[in-house]
Amino acid sequence: MENTDDDSWHPLVEGDESRHDPMDRAAARDQRRFLTIALIGLAVLIALPFVVGDYYVSLFSEILIFGILVSGVNLLLGYTGLVSLGHASFMGLGAYVTAIAASLLGYPVWLSMLASILISLLIAYGVGLLSVRTKGVQFLLITLAFGQMFHAIAEKTRFTGGDDGMTNIPRIDLGFIGLDADQDRVFYFFVLVCFVVAMLILRRVVESPFGRVLVGIRENEKRMLAMGYTTFPYKALAFGISGMLAGLAGSLWVQHGFFVNPHIMTWELSGEALLMVIIGGSQSFFGPVLGAAFYVLAKDLLSEITEAYLMFFGLIFVLVVAFFQGGLAGFASRFAERFLNRKSDGGEDKP
Amino acid sequence: MTFFLFNLLNGLQLSMLIFLMAIGLTVIFGLMDILNLAHGAFYMAGAYFGYVVFQATGSFWIALAIAPLLPLVLGFLLQYFVLQPLIDRGRSAHLDMALLTFGLLFFTIGLIDLVFFETLGLTFMSIDKPAGLGSYVNIGTFYPSYRLFIIAVGLLVALIVWLLLERTVVGAVVRAGVDDREMVRAMGVNVYVVFASVFALGCGLAGLAGVIAGAELSINITMGVQILIPTLVVVVLGGLGSVKGCFFGSLIVGMTETLSQAYVPALALFATYLILAAMLVFRPQGFFGRTPKSV
Numbered sequence: 001m002e003n004t005d006d007d008s009w010h011p012l013v014e015g016d017e018s019r020h021d022p023m024d025r026a027a028a029r030d031q032r033r034f035l036t037i038a039l040i041g042l043a044v045l046i047a048l049p050f051v052v053g054d055y056y057v058s059l060f061s062e063i064l065i066f067g068i069l070v071s072g073v074n075l076l077l078g079y080t081g082l083v084s085l086g087h088a089s090f091m092g093l094g095a096y097v098t099a100i101a102a103s104l105l106g107y108p109v110w111l112s113m114l115a116s117i118l119i120s121l122l123i124a125y126g127v128g129l130l131s132v133r134t135k136g137v138q139f140l141l142i143t144l145a146f147g148q149m150f151h152a153i154a155e156k157t158r159f160t161g162g163d164d165g166m167t168n169i170p171r172i173d174l175g176f177i178g179l180d181a182d183q184d185r186v187f188y189f190f191v192l193v194c195f196v197v198a199m200l201i202l203r204r205v206v207e208s209p210f211g212r213v214l215v216g217i218r219e220n221e222k223r224m225l226a227m228g229y230t231t232f233p234y235k236a237l238a239f240g241i242s243g244m245l246a247g248l249a250g251s252l253w254v255q256h257g258f259f260v261n262p263h264i265m266t267w268e269l270s271g272e273a274l275l276m277v278i279i280g281g282s283q284s285f286f287g288p289v290l291g292a293a294f295y296v297l298a299k300d301l302l303s304e305i306t307e308a309y310l311m312f313f314g315l316i317f318v319l320v321v322a323f324f325q326g327g328l329a330g331f332a333s334r335f336a337e338r339f340l341n342r343k344s345d346g347g348e349d350k351p
Numbered sequence: 352m353t354f355f356l357f358n359l360l361n362g363l364q365l366s367m368l369i370f371l372m373a374i375g376l377t378v379i380f381g382l383m384d385i386l387n388l389a390h391g392a393f394y395m396a397g398a399y400f401g402y403v404v405f406q407a408t409g410s411f412w413i414a415l416a417i418a419p420l421l422p423l424v425l426g427f428l429l430q431y432f433v434l435q436p437l438i439d440r441g442r443s444a445h446l447d448m449a450l451l452t453f454g455l456l457f458f459t460i461g462l463i464d465l466v467f468f469e470t471l472g473l474t475f476m477s478i479d480k481p482a483g484l485g486s487y488v489n490i491g492t493f494y495p496s497y498r499l500f501i502i503a504v505g506l507l508v509a510l511i512v513w514l515l516l517e518r519t520v521v522g523a524v525v526r527a528g529v530d531d532r533e534m535v536r537a538m539g540v541n542v543y544v545v546f547a548s549v550f551a552l553g554c555g556l557a558g559l560a561g562v563i564a565g566a567e568l569s570i571n572i573t574m575g576v577q578i579l580i581p582t583l584v585v586v587v588l589g590g591l592g593s594v595k596g597c598f599f600g601s602l603i604v605g606m607t608e609t610l611s612q613a614y615v616p617a618l619a620l621f622a623t624y625l626i627l628a629a630m631l632v633f634r635p636q637g638f639f640g641r642t643p644k645s646v
Contacts, residue, residue, distance in 0.1 A: 136445050137449060141627075145624045145627040146624070149625070152620030152621045268576070271453060308465035309461065310461035311457075311458055311460075313458075313461070314455060315454070315458050318451055321451040
């Protein structure tokens, strides 16, 4: 979906003549900020398994897996302005493809993972072609309907164990570099690699002209149409990419827990993914990952006290939607900005 | 033939239960643009409060009369003091309110879980059917009389809502509001009170459905979500905001679910969603909806 040459005059796309305008300085600042956060975050994530216990390593694998899922969801929610309530089904699709290929058909796990990614991309793109014709509430409902349909298929399919699902799914074989992924620490690093690759791809997508078109659609779809964009294929592809990331997350999820059942395709999980995105902050690139971390850790903490953790998440969700639209990330960046501005004697380039 | 009649009545019964939910949802959406995903929470509030009242008084009828008042009042407070002020402060009625009420649904499920399961140790509860409606009647086949009661309540509510909307001044204001909100405001109607009252009535009906369902199905924490999904399907099928569409949509969904279950079980889980997906692809505005308003 590269832009053609007639886009050079386009205000939304970086062209030669816009090199010195303030938009570009903002972009450069944004890039610096991205790199800072990414490198600090990566350092923390690499150091982590050496300082925390086994249990938390496994919990952090979970966070990274959900991080991939919700970053994909945010490509739709935060960047394109589409609220999907069916992404758990693509996660489930990825999980089932890996489980079927690796466990029933006996293909190597890496090949199964590739199959998961490809199939979820294709099917999500197909669902996208049908559902992005609608928007707003109708879009939310049609994604829910497709999600429920996939869930029903998973429940009804006999050879995948129906409602009981499948167990003893193998993890990826890292024997060729002398590692054993059945150890949770090794598997954590494998998940981390997948996570980093996924985030780099996603970053590339949102920074590309394609990503700018998505933002344009979120801000004002009519204007994009008036400028001659056919927005429909852009939205469908965004849906496909976001489904693909969900599929990757599913493929890792099934290896993480060694089993899969239709429960991961329920709309509750799609809803929880929305919770993570909104709590973390849908307007920022890493916000959803922050939301996933908050969600998994808080759920772990709360579930020791009460099973009714949904109550707290529901409440936090309501408060975030009502009062803090930036979520955790918005909170953090406001805090950081105030801190930095005080240090550098006032903000020189406030918008 | 009797098997068919039996299933037909079952379908009608389910349709009416869904209709009680969907009517509030669709009018609220038509009037205020709010997709109230917390509607399932109000249904649960009705069922659980109905259970409490029933335990206290031992009477189904008192529970039926009192329990819907809780969701009614909560609905009014929610719309008047939370949703409307947020919309006035620039939140999108469309998406932000759908998300917010979605969070509210999660909150309610958690709260009910905490109170009824963790504190009181109750999981599956039910309200006893009233005397006289607990047995079967012979109508060619033996059919549970309580289900006939559900059908009757559904039809009665449909009639009342129709009369209220078509034959009263308040109904005229609401219909006008669905067509053109700004105009109604310009004509000096206090729309906020109208909005909150309609919202409250919708929630009250959801609560009524909850109490009625509490005597036929079991009362548990998944009940809200279970009924919400077919309700949403109905609202989309009928066209968001359309009362007539809501009634026929309920019949389609209730019948499809019941009859597919009885005759083609393999299809049962998807039949409804297939219809919905086809509808959204080919006629996104629903059977009776007009072309969607620009958002």
